[in-house]
Amino acid sequence: MQKTLLNIFIIILLSTLSSLLPAQTVAEDECMNCHQVLDDELLVPAQKYVTDVHYSKHIPCSGCHGGDSKSDDMDIAMSKEKGFIGVPDRSVRYEVCIKCHANEETMKKYDSNLPVNQFENLKNSIHFQPTYNNVGPIADCVTCHSVHDIKQVDNPKSTVYPTKIVSLCGSCHSNANFMKNYNPALPVDQVVKYKTSIHGKMNLKGDPNVAECASCHGSHDIFAVKDSRSHVYKTNIPEVCSKCHSDSKLMTKYNLPSDQYSSYVKSVHGVALLEKGDLSSPSCNDCHGNHGAIPPGVESISKVCGNCHVLNMELFEQSPHKKAFDENDFPECETCHDNHDVVHPTDAMVGVQESSVCTDCHSSDDKGYVVASNIKELLDSLTTEDKETKKILEEATQKGMDVSDAEFSLKDVRQILIQSRTSIHAFNMKKFKDAITPGFKIISKSKKAGVDAIDDYYFRREGLGIATLIVTVLVIGLYFKIRKMEKKKNRKT
Numbered sequence: 403m404q405k406t407l408l409n410i411f412i413i414i415l416l417s418t419l420s421s422l423l424p425a426q427t428v429a430e431d432e433c434m435n436c437h438q439v440l441d442d443e444l445l446v447p448a449q450k451y452v453t454d455v456h457y458s459k460h461i462p463c464s465g466c467h468g469g470d471s472k473s474d475d476m477d478i479a480m481s482k483e484k485g486f487i488g489v490p491d492r493s494v495r496y497e498v499c500i501k502c503h504a505n506e507e508t509m510k511k512y513d514s515n516l517p518v519n520q521f522e523n524l525k526n527s528i529h530f531q532p533t534y535n536n537v538g539p540i541a542d543c544v545t546c547h548s549v550h551d552i553k554q555v556d557n558p559k560s561t562v563y564p565t566k567i568v569s570l571c572g573s574c575h576s577n578a579n580f581m582k583n584y585n586p587a588l589p590v591d592q593v594v595k596y597k598t599s600i601h602g603k604m605n606l607k608g609d610p611n612v613a614e615c616a617s618c619h620g621s622h623d624i625f626a627v628k629d630s631r632s633h634v635y636k637t638n639i640p641e642v643c644s645k646c647h648s649d650s651k652l653m654t655k656y657n658l659p660s661d662q663y664s665s666y667v668k669s670v671h672g673v674a675l676l677e678k679g680d681l682s683s684p685s686c687n688d689c690h691g692n693h694g695a696i697p698p699g700v701e702s703i704s705k706v707c708g709n710c711h712v713l714n715m716e717l718f719e720q721s722p723h724k725k726a727f728d729e730n731d732f733p734e735c736e737t738c739h740d741n742h743d744v745v746h747p748t749d750a751m752v753g754v755q756e757s758s759v760c761t762d763c764h765s766s767d768d769k770g771y772v773v774a775s776n777i778k779e780l781l782d783s784l785t786t787e788d789k790e791t792k793k794i795l796e797e798a799t800q801k802g803m804d805v806s807d808a809e810f811s812l813k814d815v816r817q818i819l820i821q822s823r824t825s826i827h828a829f830n831m832k833k834f835k836d837a838i839t840p841g842f843k844i845i846s847k848s849k850k851a852g853v854d855a856i857d858d859y860y861f862r863r864e865g866l867g868i869a870t871l872i873v874t875v876l877v878i879g880l881y882f883k884i885r886k887m888e889k890k891k892n893r894k895t
């Protein structure tokens with residue numbers, strides 16, 4: 403007896419509660435109610451739909467398919483008059499999604515603050531071109547988000563959740579037969595390479611914080627990589643990596659520093675690429691790879707720098723440092739130049755004074771120390787003599803002497819200095835001397851030309867002085883002579 407009363411009470415309570423729910427409750431979705439008792443592909447959507455984010459927002463089947471979800475009569479419910487569209491055609495099925503997702507007001511009605519720019523972005527992207535067999539865009543909302551079991555994007559079950567997205571993008575991008583219909587030149591190895599990187603390995607282990615396809619390429623606004631709007635266009639890359647790598651909270655979890663971006667933007671490379679727009683300067687991916695092995699192992703670091711600084715690398719590889727650095731596990735170029743904070747090197751880097759990098763490892767009783775000291779002496783002496791010679795030539799020019807030939811050949815000293823600084827990387831005194839000696843020869847010739855010109859100037863000036871004196875004496879003499887002759891003439895008359 404008591405049990406029945408309790409049951410009646412519960413039923414009354416439940417029905418009061420349900421009448422308090424918003425008008426469009428799923429319980430009233432007659433489309434779903436009827437489809438739940440049908441078979442096969444009429445049933446499957448209804449079965450799946452209970453896990454869909456739209457279901458949890460009380461959106462009935464008619465929210466996408468149209469029709470009247472309040473009628474249990476299939477002829478009324480699925481009538482054209484009630485706006486039923488049936489199964490939307492593949493080529494335009496995205497239109498059912500953007501009815502809401504491109505409309506801020508509609509989304510507000512569902513208490514949603516989600517951005518409404520997905521279609522705007524997708525429309526211009528490389529994926530919104532027609533398919534080769536013309537059944538609609540290459541990829542649309544349903545291709546990536548599925549349908550009837552759509553999840554919030556931060557739900558681990560979502561098709562676009564970081565640990566799922568690699569197989570989503572890979573479903574096309576690893577399929578050579580499919581991809582060749584569009585762009586046969588496009589590689590299809592991104593997933594394979596990605597799996598060898600630290601990002602890929604951690605992603606495979608289920609870590610959602612590492613970079614995956616969409617964190618680097620974007621999701622709706624994906625462009626060809628050579629398009630300047632692409633997230634991975636050379637000048638945009640540093641920002642993309644920085645999203646995570648400058649996040650100190652995230653990076654401490656992995657025991658990683660978070661200063662790569664801030665160091666890079668100040669470096670010669672960062673300034674050249676981002677401020678001067680010099681596309682030959684490296685972005686993060688030129689050193690770290692796009693999808694592949696990240697970071698370059700100690701062995702390949704000099705190879706990375708050497709892709710561009712070919713001569714420095716060749717010299718380094720033949721130098722005594724190559725073997726010594728390998729044995730000691732010192733990274734190569736980076737040991738002296740740093741990796742992200744590469745600055746413009748000056749002569750202060752070499753030598754035995756405090757600012758030199760050489761004294762980090764060499765001390766006064768070894769050969770490296772002596773070589774470092776000699777290199778610096780020669781560099782200093784050439785630059786000082788270069789300056790002095792320039793002054794001498796300037797003085798000559800000011801005095802009106804023509805020293806343009808000497809000035810012209812002095813320009814070669816600048817080139818020789820550049821080559822000598824490169825030749826330091828042989829870390830060999832003889833090779834350095836071979837590189838710098840022609841500089842001293844040019845200077846001594848130019849200097850001589852300058853000194854001669856100035857001597858010449860004084861010589862001519864002296865000559866001019868004497869000549870003027872003689873002329874003046876002559877003129878005065880002549881003057882008196884004339885006066886004398888005139889006086890004589892006057893006296894006669």
Ligand code: HEC
Pocket residue numbers: 432433434436437440444463464467468469470471473474475476479480488489
């Ligand atoms: C009383 C049962 C019933 C109700 C209510 C009902 N359906 Fe159906 N629905 C069916 C049956 C049966 C079919 C298959 C026969 C047909 O296509 O007419 C079907 C077919 C469909 C199809 C596939 C059509 C096609 O062209 O292949 C869609 C989509 C669909 N229903 C959606 C809805 C939506 C949306 C609603 C609510 C507005 C709804 N149904 C209400 C029974 C129902």
Ligand code: HEC
Pocket residue numbers: 433434437443444446447448449451456461462463464465466467489490491492495498544549550
């Ligand atoms: C968020 C929008 C959306 C909602 C809500 C939705 N559908 Fe669909 N439905 C679609 C789209 C889009 C397609 C076409 C899928 C395709 O092209 O593969 C589709 C396809 C179908 C099909 C064709 C068979 C199939 O699986 O492709 C049926 C039947 C169907 N829906 C019934 C339903 C029923 C019943 C409900 C409610 C339980 C429902 N849909 C809710 C968007 C929706």
Ligand code: HEC
Pocket residue numbers: 455456459461465466498499500501502503509512513514515516543544547548549552553554555556
């Ligand atoms: C009737 C309006 C409506 C239609 C039609 C609609 N959606 Fe939604 N969608 C919503 C609302 C409302 C939410 C929940 C928003 C929220 O939680 O802030 C949502 C959520 C989503 C989410 C989860 C976003 C998140 O929070 O991470 C995805 C993905 C999504 N919809 C995709 C689609 C796709 C794909 C289609 C077409 C097949 C579609 N929607 C059709 C209204 C709609």
Ligand code: HEC
Pocket residue numbers: 496499500503516517520521524529541542543544545546547555562567616620621622
């Ligand atoms: C190429 C795959 C792809 C396509 C096509 C695609 N999406 Fe997405 N979408 C994603 C990914 C990945 C995310 C999650 C990452 C993010 O937040 O950008 C996402 C996120 C979303 C979200 C969550 C809010 C947001 O903007 O982050 C909504 C809503 C959504 N998509 C709707 C749509 C709609 C509507 C369409 C069709 C117009 C669509 N998507 C087409 C991949 C795609």
Ligand code: HEC
Pocket residue numbers: 568571572575588589592593596601613614615616618619627628634635636639687691692693
């Ligand atoms: C860490 C960032 C990053 C991740 C993660 C990433 N990419 Fe890339 N992707 C790039 C860069 C950088 C390029 C090359 C840009 C260039 O060549 O200028 C690129 C190039 C591409 C290209 C053009 C063809 C090629 O291989 O050069 C495709 C397609 C591509 N990625 C797809 C993917 C897919 C699919 C995934 C997921 C498995 C993915 N990417 C993951 C950064 C990334």
Ligand code: HEC
Pocket residue numbers: 528529531540541545567570571572573574575581584585588615616619620621624625626627628
């Ligand atoms: C339905 C298949 C499909 C899916 C899913 C897909 N793509 Fe694509 N994607 C393509 C095709 C086809 C192209 C080539 C279009 C062309 O070149 O005309 C392309 C082009 C690209 C390009 C431009 C390559 C270049 O430089 O020309 C990038 C980058 C890219 N996709 C990344 C992604 C990412 C990231 C994802 C996952 C979020 C993804 N794709 C999902 C089919 C797909």
Ligand code: HEC
Pocket residue numbers: 600601604611612613614617618639642643644645646647656658686687690696697
């Ligand atoms: C979505 C966030 C995210 C983005 C975007 C991202 N990374 Fe990472 N990356 C991580 C995380 C997290 C780790 C740490 C993984 C670990 O050590 O287990 C990592 C690890 C690395 C490592 C290995 C560090 C080490 O020595 O362990 C390198 C190198 C790296 N990323 C470079 C890049 C570059 C270059 C880019 C841009 C092209 C980039 N990352 C974009 C999150 C990201």
Ligand code: HEC
Pocket residue numbers: 640643644647658659662663666671684685686687688689690697698699700703733736741742
């Ligand atoms: C000129 C080449 C170069 C450029 C450009 C470059 N890196 Fe590096 N990066 C390196 C080298 C070399 C290492 C050291 C690798 C080692 O010791 O194994 C490194 C190490 C890293 C590490 C591991 C942690 C650390 O700091 O040692 C991360 C993360 C990283 N780089 C991210 C980036 C990001 C993000 C950018 C762009 C803002 C970038 N790198 C630009 C060469 C470069």
Ligand code: HEC
Pocket residue numbers: 670671674680682683684685688689703706707708709710711735736739740741744745746747
């Ligand atoms: C993608 C090509 C590329 C890679 C890889 C690269 N560099 Fe550079 N580097 C350049 C360019 C271009 C400049 C000139 C920038 C400028 O205009 O000042 C430069 C400048 C420099 C300079 C300054 C030269 C000067 O006279 O001011 C040093 C030092 C340097 N790089 C060292 C390195 C090291 C060390 C690495 C490896 C960790 C490296 N680079 C990797 C292209 C590269």
Ligand code: HEC
Pocket residue numbers: 704707708711714715718723734735736737738739747748749750751752759820823824825826827
């Ligand atoms: C043992 C220290 C050391 C190592 C290792 C080293 N450098 Fe240098 N680097 C120097 C010094 C010293 C200078 C010259 C500074 C000056 O006199 O202006 C220099 C100058 C440079 C310059 C500017 C001059 C020029 O050649 O244009 C570049 C670029 C450069 N190094 C690249 C590299 C690369 C690439 C590597 C790796 C293959 C490397 N360096 C390895 C010490 C080093």
Ligand code: HEC
Pocket residue numbers: 722723726727730732737738751752753759760761762763764768769770771773774777829830831
């Ligand atoms: C990171 C440590 C380190 C730095 C910095 C360094 N060296 Fe070395 N160097 C070595 C080691 C180790 C050897 C091999 C052992 C030895 O002969 O001292 C070596 C050998 C040499 C040698 C060959 C010596 C011989 O016995 O033939 C010369 C020359 C040399 N270094 C010059 C320099 C110059 C110049 C600089 C500065 C631009 C420099 N090194 C910076 C570690 C370093």
